[in-house]
Amino acid sequence: MKGTRVQQTNLVVALDVRSELARNNILAVLGSCAVTLRVIGADSSWEDVSSLASLRNHHAVYFTDVIDKAFLDSLASVGFRKLDKVLLVREDTKDAVQDNPLLVEFNHVLSSTPECISHQLILSTIHKIREKDYFGVDKCLAFGAHVHAFTLSNSEERKWFREKLFAFVSSLEAIIERPTDTFAQFALEVQDELLMNAIWDANPARRDFDRGGPVVLAPHEHVRVEWSFDGTLLAIGVRDPFGSFETAVVLKYLKYLFSKDRKARIQMQQDGPGAGLGLYMVLERLSSLIITVEPGQCTEVIATLNLGQNPRMMAKMQRSFQYFSV
Amino acid sequence: MDMEINLREGVYFVSGDITETCELATAKLPQGAVKFDLSGVRTINSCGVREWIGWIGKLGIQPVYLNCPQPVVMQFNMVREFLSNNAKVESFMVPAYCQTCGQQKNFILKSGVDFQPGEPLEDFAIDKCANQGCALDADVDFDSYLYFIEDLVQ
Numbered sequence: 001m002k003g004t005r006v007q008q009t010n011l012v013v014a015l016d017v018r019s020e021l022a023r024n025n026i027l028a029v030l031g032s033c034a035v036t037l038r039v040i041g042a043d044s045s046w047e048d049v050s051s052l053a054s055l056r057n058h059h060a061v062y063f064t065d066v067i068d069k070a071f072l073d074s075l076a077s078v079g080f081r082k083l084d085k086v087l088l089v090r091e092d093t094k095d096a097v098q099d100n101p102l103l104v105e106f107n108h109v110l111s112s113t114p115e116c117i118s119h120q121l122i123l124s125t126i127h128k129i130r131e132k133d134y135f136g137v138d139k140c141l142a143f144g145a146h147v148h149a150f151t152l153s154n155s156e157e158r159k160w161f162r163e164k165l166f167a168f169v170s171s172l173e174a175i176i177e178r179p180t181d182t183f184a185q186f187a188l189e190v191q192d193e194l195l196m197n198a199i200w201d202a203n204p205a206r207r208d209f210d211r212g213g214p215v216v217l218a219p220h221e222h223v224r225v226e227w228s229f230d231g232t233l234l235a236i237g238v239r240d241p242f243g244s245f246e247t248a249v250v251l252k253y254l255k256y257l258f259s260k261d262r263k264a265r266i267q268m269q270q271d272g273p274g275a276g277l278g279l280y281m282v283l284e285r286l287s288s289l290i291i292t293v294e295p296g297q298c299t300e301v302i303a304t305l306n307l308g309q310n311p312r313m314m315a316k317m318q319r320s321f322q323y324f325s326v
Numbered sequence: 327m328d329m330e331i332n333l334r335e336g337v338y339f340v341s342g343d344i345t346e347t348c349e350l351a352t353a354k355l356p357q358g359a360v361k362f363d364l365s366g367v368r369t370i371n372s373c374g375v376r377e378w379i380g381w382i383g384k385l386g387i388q389p390v391y392l393n394c395p396q397p398v399v400m401q402f403n404m405v406r407e408f409l410s411n412n413a414k415v416e417s418f419m420v421p422a423y424c425q426t427c428g429q430q431k432n433f434i435l436k437s438g439v440d441f442q443p444g445e446p447l448e449d450f451a452i453d454k455c456a457n458q459g460c461a462l463d464a465d466v467d468f469d470s471y472l473y474f475i476e477d478l479v480q
Contacts, residue, residue: 162343162369163327179423179430182465185369185397192345192371211346211373278372281404284470310423315467 011130012080014049016040016064016071022088025117026063033126035061046071050078059129061086063122065093067102084129086122088112089258089318098260104251107325109258111288111318120233121288121320134292134326135300137226137235145230152223155199155215162188165227165236172229172307182311183234186285190303191225191236193278198223198240201278202299232308233287239300245293249279250323257283257319288320295325327368337392341366346373350381357387365393365419370401379407387411393434394418396466402474412479415443420471422452424462429455431462443478 013035017023023039030037036058038049052058060080064071065088075083086108089097097103110121120142128134138147148168152161169184200206203221217223226237283289287306293299306314329342331353338355340362370378382389388411394402399418401408409415419432433452441447449468454460464471 158345159328178425178428181430182396182421188343188369189371189397192369196371196373277375277405281372284400284404310425311421311465312463312467315470 010058011035011126012049012052012058012060013037013126014040014060014062016062016066016068017088019065019090022065022090022112022117026122029117029119029122030126033123033130035126035130046074050074052080060084061126061129063088065090067097067100067105069102072102072105084108084125084324086110086125088117091318094318095260098258100258103254103258106254107323109254109321111320118320121322125322128324132326134294134324135239135298137228137237137302140235140288140290140302140304141228141230141233145228147226147228150225152195152199152225153217153219155211155217158192158195161191161195161225165191168227168229169234172234175229175231176307178310180307183305183307186305186311187234187236190282190285190305191238193282194236194238194301194303195223195225196278197301198238198299202240202242202244204242204244229307232306234305234307235302236305237300237302239298241298243293243295243297243299245291245299245301247323247325250291253279253283253289254321256280257321283319284315286319287314287317288322290322290324292324292326329367329374337361337363339363339366341368343368344370344374344378346371346377348374348377350377355385355387359388359390359414361390361392361416363392364398365395367395367398369397375401375405375408379405379410382411382413388413390414390416391418392416395432396421399471399474403470406477409474409477415474415478420450420452421465422462423465424455424457424460426459426461427455427457429457429460429462433464437478441472441475442480444476444480447472447475 013030015023015026017026040046040049058080059082061084062075063086085106087106089109089111108125110118112118124139128139165187166184169180169187173180199215200209200211220241224239228235282303286303288304290302327342329344329348332339338360344367394415396419415437417434417436419434422431422433435441435450437443452462452464454462
């Protein structure tokens with residue numbers, strides 16, 4: 001049988017991670033990936049990395065655990081065909097990141113500890129970029145997790161989605177060996193906000209409509225919903241056919257997630273236009289948020305909840321945030 | 327689970343999911359201070375919060391909230407207007423869980439006893455049970471969960 005040839009992206013990974021433990025950890029993970037790897041400061045200089053930009057069709061991914069303005073400026077001047085910047089945030093580096101205006105330079109901010117880098121997030125990031133295969137909750141979870149997929153064609157169906165997801169999360173109690181009440185509440189509220197966003201806010205024709213009455217969606221407005229659980233992470237994905245998620249909104253959420261001052265965060269919610277409050281609510285109830293936008297075509301928002309942590313830890317942990325524009 | 331409001335012994339018991347489709351306007355309420363027991367609320371979405379705030383504002387009543395569960399407390403912390411109209415929180419829940427024996431419990435914190443409105447409460451001691459090695463602990467992060475108490479009117 002003839003296999004399908006997938007056209008992969010030539011990927012350069014520049015690793016500029018100062019924590020030795022974290023660097024070795026990532027090296028071990030990337031060792032299994034087909035990428036051109038350069039470790040800045042160890043086997044490569046910055047010039048060596050930048051020279052790779054002259055190769056045609058190279059997409060670069062820059063991993064770092066520090067925000068270095070000079071370095072970011074250098075990166076911008078190199079001119080890779082496409083560049084994704086990944087910032088790793090640990091408890092001990094969180095303070096330097098919070099409220100840092102340069103945070104918005106990064107489209108991936110991954111929360112980690114020196115001992116535990118999220119291998120799943122790193123691998124899925126590399127996989128998505130290299131394979132040009134971005135959509136679907138399966139990319140965010142361990143291989144083989146069953147994906148429950150549905151289509152929403154009427155705003156009233158949200159009630160059915162609530163009950164169905166509640167039953168699904170409740171059924172996970174036997175697996176995670178603890179009560180699921182709080183996780184079910186979080187999951188339902190997250191799903192509902194993402195659905196409202198997809199039905200009304202993302203749709204230019206419905207954005208300003210009253211939400212009190214039911215809405216029947218035309219086939220070209222249908223919303224795809226996916227859930228999956230891999231034993232640790234619960235992923236909820238909602239995909240709309242509009243691709244209207246604006247970069248400015250993404251930057252607002254990044255600032256919110258990495259703001260130190262809780263009062264300032266609440267103020268941001270009050271000032272948030274349109275879907276502001278709903279999506280801010282989502283950010284309080286998840287472990288990571290992954291937004292993928294194909295402008296004018298499709299937006300997928302995936303929320304993952306780490307059910308391996310207790311809700312108290314989940315609330316305390318810095319969230320991860322990813323934004324792919326494809 | 328559609329939202330329901332039932333009156334029992336002078337208290338309005340609210341249960342289910344509070345969303346933008348809740349028909350709040352049909353519920354007839356008296357004037358002045360009105361007690362709501364929110365222990366049965368399962369979820370509230372952002373439009374549901376707006377509906378609720380608008381409804382309370384239109385009626386001009388002073389809401390008194392009892393037994394507020396986690397979804398409600400999270401909204402208190404996110405949406406300041408939820409506690410407008412001189413709203414009072416008489417009591418709220420702190421969910422707790424013991425990893426050793428699997429016990430799940432909701433502690434009720436009462437105004438004037440366990441917390442003082444307008445004054446920060448940074449911690450709350452969870453009473454352990456009689457089981458040996460009991461690890462009963464709050465299932466919420468106090469830093470973010472108890473924040474709204476500072477905004478309450480005394």
